[in-house]
Amino acid sequence: xxxxxxNSKIALRIxxxxxxxxxxxxxxxxxxxxxxxxxxxxxxxxxxxxxxxKPKMVFAAPLSIGTESFSEFMDVRLTERxxxxxxxxxxxxxxxxxxxxxxxxxxxxxxxxxxxxSYTMLIKTDNADKSLAEACDNVLNSEKIEVLKNTKSGExxxxxxxxxxxxxxxxxxxxxxxxxxxxSDPSTFLxxxxxxxxxxxxxxxxxxxxxTKEGYSIIRENSFFEDMSAxx
Numbered sequence: 001x002x003x004x005x006x007n008s009k010i011a012l013r014i015x016x017x018x019x020x021x022x023x024x025x026x027x028x029x030x031x032x033x034x035x036x037x038x039x040x041x042x043x044x045x046x047x048x049x050x051x052x053x054k055p056k057m058v059f060a061a062p063l064s065i066g067t068e069s070f071s072e073f074m075d076v077r078l079t080e081r082x083x084x085x086x087x088x089x090x091x092x093x094x095x096x097x098x099x100x101x102x103x104x105x106x107x108x109x110x111x112x113x114x115x116x117x118s119y120t121m122l123i124k125t126d127n128a129d130k131s132l133a134e135a136c137d138n139v140l141n142s143e144k145i146e147v148l149k150n151t152k153s154g155e156x157x158x159x160x161x162x163x164x165x166x167x168x169x170x171x172x173x174x175x176x177x178x179x180x181x182x183x184s185d186p187s188t189f190l191x192x193x194x195x196x197x198x199x200x201x202x203x204x205x206x207x208x209x210x211x212t213k214e215g216y217s218i219i220r221e222n223s224f225f226e227d228m229s230a231x232x
Contacts, residue, residue, distance in 0.1 A: 136169035
């Protein structure tokens with residue numbers, strides 16, 4: 001390993017999955033957990049100076065609680081360059097099966113260049129059939145999809161259609177499967193929960209008051225640049 005100037009910025013990019021029960025930990029808990037994992041993996045993490053030194057860790061498009069993902073990214077600043085394969089091995093040795101590093105490398109891009117995220121949503125709802133799936137697909141491909149959305153100025157009726165690059169709904173066994181590519185730009189980020197909300201309001205999915213009989217899951221599958229090439 002080659003020692004470098006302390007003022008240099010060496011960012012190691014870590015791509016990882018967060019699945020299963022770990023979908024229920026908050027982003028703040030994830031930050032704390034990753035810090036401890038990095039320490040246990042003995043990576044040469046860089047800290048700020050001063051009375052309360054902190055590591056430099058940056059996450060792309062933080063997940064909402066209840067969403068699984070196979071495409072999470074984190075940049076961590078190091079004091080020296082290390083072998084990426086060894087870093088990946090050391091990190092995974094300190095993780096569970098539900099959270100594993102899938103790639104580790106020195107990036108040539110910025111997180112601000114990420115533009116789109118793909119999701120799969122599996123909806124368990126009463127009376128799921130081909131006609132209901134078609135009704136969902138029609139909503140997703142309509143010219144306008146208005147939902148009440150939290151904004152900086154409060155709750156407002158917003159058309160989320162411009163934030164959806166593509167979306168479709170099909171019947172998958174007894175469930176309805178939604179495939180969607182949504183905006184990941186920080187200024188126009190679209191939480192996939194709003195897609196579910198739109199379908200609830202417009203076609204009545206997941207309307208049974210008994211929450212044990214209906215429900216849904218959301219999985220983030222992949223991340224993309226503006227031209228839909230895989231983000232790296």
